[in-house]
Amino acid sequence: MSKHINTPTITNVTKDDNSTSTFVVEPLHSGYGMTLGNSLRRVLLSSIAGAAITSFRIDGISHEFTAIDGVKEDVVDIMQNLKGIRFKVFSDEPQTLTIEKKGSGQVTAGDIKTNADVEVVNKDHHIATIDNSKTSFKAEIVVETGRGYRTIEEADSKKSSDFISLDAIFSPVQRVRYSVQNTRVGQMTNLDKLSITVTTDGTITPADAFEEASAILKNQYEALAGKTSVESRPMLVEASSENNSGSDAEEKDVLTTSIEDLNFSARTTNALINNDIHNLKDLFSLTDAELKDLKGFGSKALDEVREKLAELEM
Secondary structure (H helix, E strand, O other): OOOOOOEOEEEEEEEEEOOEEEEEEEEEOOOHHHHHHHHHHHHHHHOOEEEEEEEEEEOOOOOOOOOOOOEOOOHHHHHHHHHOOOEEEOOOOOEEEEEEEEOOEEEEHHHEEOOOOEEEOOOOOEEEEEOOOOOEEEEEEEEEEEEOEEOHHHOOOOOOOOOEEOOEEOOOEEEEEEEEEEEEEOOEEEEEEEEEEEEEOOOOOHHHHHHHHHHHHHHHHHHHHOOOOOOOOEOOOOOOOOOOOHHHHHHHHHHOOEHHHOOOOHHHHHHHHHOOOOEHHHHHOOOHHHHHOOOOOOHHHHHHHHHHHHHOOO
């Protein structure tokens, strides 16, 4: 039985569209499919950076419980519509933007006058309907960046009194689903395969969101681990595609052979493992000169390695 906890890889990415992708991660240590799937889902839904409208003002309106002359929707309806606008913001500073529309017709997110630091993603998103040709709709919105969800009570209280605060949903990830299946590598049959599907609002790709969530978890766990480290190594999943040639699959299998399975002497095996050489691929990448420089690796060990490589015709 291997003493290592093998590190997984993303073996497949299925892209349904620009906002939805499925990632297959394997092979995972037994039980790690649920562990990683649940933690990634929670971070994806709560902690990915995004942007949202945090406050707004409409000309002639002092509070949200009122109607607007010449506009079909009242202020409460407009508040809900504003929450659905999605932005890409390239600055950490709050951005104040304007909306101006005159005459009958729909007011959409495309009517927002942006600047170099802000891009509106869903420009067709409905904000209000002007039903009087003489009516002018003028508003200002404040767009901020953040993570997760922020209530009105947590909003910045320094805004002008005529601005109405909004609770803000910053997260660009709309939905995350995952499932865990069994997989095997060689004789190991109790491994997990994680499939996780990520849907975003279009302001970030699912791949970028997945990587950001993984990086957040990595930073959290590294802070807790201190100076302790656990030896790990990658494990290649057996090829299942019919397009893979037999020789390619055999070569991958040979290269991932553990140093412990090569029947070296105990002294040579320990010297290689102590120098972070764990499989035949690691060993094959070193020259004779680099082998000689290894700590605790003598001439007899070098001869032993040469004989083994010759035996394997490598």
